[in-house]
Amino acid sequence: MERISSKHTRPLSPNIQIYRPQLTSVLSIANRITGVFLSACAVVLVLWLAAAASGPDAFSRFQSVIGSWPGQILLLGATFAFFMHLCGGIRHLVWDTARGFELRQIYASGWIVVVASVVLTLISWLASMLIAGQS
Amino acid sequence: MDRYRFRSPIGRAIGLGSAKAGFEHWWTERVTAVALVPLTVWFAASLIAHSGSGYEAFIGWLGSPVTAVLMILLLIALFWHTALGLQVVIEDYIHSGAKIWALLAARFGCFTLATVGIVATLRIAFGSWAGV
Numbered sequence: 290m291e292r293i294s295s296k297h298t299r300p301l302s303p304n305i306q307i308y309r310p311q312l313t314s315v316l317s318i319a320n321r322i323t324g325v326f327l328s329a330c331a332v333v334l335v336l337w338l339a340a341a342a343s344g345p346d347a348f349s350r351f352q353s354v355i356g357s358w359p360g361q362i363l364l365l366g367a368t369f370a371f372f373m374h375l376c377g378g379i380r381h382l383v384w385d386t387a388r389g390f391e392l393r394q395i396y397a398s399g400w401i402v403v404v405a406s407v408v409l410t411l412i413s414w415l416a417s418m419l420i421a422g423q424s
Numbered sequence: 425m426d427r428y429r430f431r432s433p434i435g436r437a438i439g440l441g442s443a444k445a446g447f448e449h450w451w452t453e454r455v456t457a458v459a460l461v462p463l464t465v466w467f468a469a470s471l472i473a474h475s476g477s478g479y480e481a482f483i484g485w486l487g488s489p490v491t492a493v494l495m496i497l498l499l500i501a502l503f504w505h506t507a508l509g510l511q512v513v514i515e516d517y518i519h520s521g522a523k524i525w526a527l528l529a530a531r532f533g534c535f536t537l538a539t540v541g542i543v544a545t546l547r548i549a550f551g552s553w554a555g556v
Contacts, residue, residue, distance in 0.1 A: 325513060328506045335541040338495075341486060342544035345479045375464065378457050385454060413472055421476030 312399045316377060323374040330367045368413055373406040449508055456505035463498040483548055492549035496542050503538035507531050 308314070340351035354360050380398050383389050389398055470491075474482055485491055510530040518526050 321513065324509050328510055331502060331506055332537060334502075335499075335537045335544070338541050338544040338548075341483060342547040348479055371464070371468070375461070379461065382454065382457060413468065417472045417475040420473060424476040 312396055316380075316399050316402060320374060320377040320381070323370040323377070326370045327367070327374055330370070333367075365410070365414065369406060369410045372409040372413075373402070376402040376405045376409075449511070453505060453508045456501045456508070459497070459501040460505055463494065463501055466494060467498055486545070487548040487551065489549070492545050495545045499538050499541040499545070503534040503541075507534035510534070 337351055337355075340347040355364060380389075380402055383398070389395065470485070474485060486495070507530060511527060514523060514526045514530060
C-alpha cells in the first residue's frame with residue numbers, strides 16, 4: 290500500500306526570497322533560533338551538574354573543556370542567546386497582557402531587546418572576569 | 425486565572441474546539457516562562473558570583489538546601505518550557521512520518537535530562553559523589 294506523500298508539487302508563494310527582513314520578523318525568528326540553541330545548551334548544563342556531582346576530577350575536566358577557546362566561544366554565544374531569548378520572551382509576555390501593539394512600541398521594544406541583550410552579555414562577562422580575577 | 429474563560433460554556437459542554445490540549449500548551453509555556461525569569465537570572469548571577477572559586481566552595485554553595493531547591497525548580501521549569509518549545513518547532517517543520525518520532529525524542533529527552541539534573545543536584549546536596 291503506497292503512503293501518500295505529504296510533499297505536493299504545486300508551486301508555493303515565495304516569501305523568504307521576496308519579503309524584506311524587518312526588525313519584527315528578524316527578532317521573531319531570532320527568538321526561535323536562540324530557543325533551539327538554548328535547548329542544546331541545556332544538555333551541557335545537565336552534563337555540568339553531573340560532572341559536579343561526580344567529584345573534583347570530573348568537574349575540573351569539564352571546566353577545562355569550557356575554559357578552552359572553543360568552549361569560551363560557545364559560552365559567549367550561549368550567554369548572548371540566553372539574554373536575547375530572555376528579553377525577547379519578556380517582550381512576548383508583555384504582548385500577552387494585550388499591551389505594546391502600537392507600531393512605534395513594537396519597534397521601540399524590539400530595539401530595547403537587541404541593545405539589552407548585547408549590554409547584558411557584556412556586563413555579565415566583565416563581571417565574571419573581574420570576580421575571577423579577585424579570587 | 426480561570427483558564428476556562430477562553431472557551432464558551434456551551435463550547436465546553438458540546439466538546440467543540442481543539443481535539444488536543446489546545447490552550448493548555450500556550451498557557452503552560454507562559455507559566456514556565458514567568459517562573460524561568462527569576463530562576464534563570466538567579467542562576468546566571470550565582471554563576472558569575474562564583475567565577476574563579478574552587479571546587480569545594482562551589483559544591484558547598486550548590487549543595488546548600490536553598491540552592492538545591494532553586495536548582496531543582498529551575499530544572500523542572502526549564503525542561504518543561506524546553507519540551508513545549510521544541511514541540512512547536514518540530515510541528516512547524518517536520519510533516520513526514522518522522523514527526524512523531526522527533527516529538528517523542530524531544531519530550532523523552534527533556535524528561536531524561538531533567539531527571540539526571542535533579543539526581544545530580546540531590547547527590548551534591550546530600551554529600552555523596554560517585555565512588556566515594
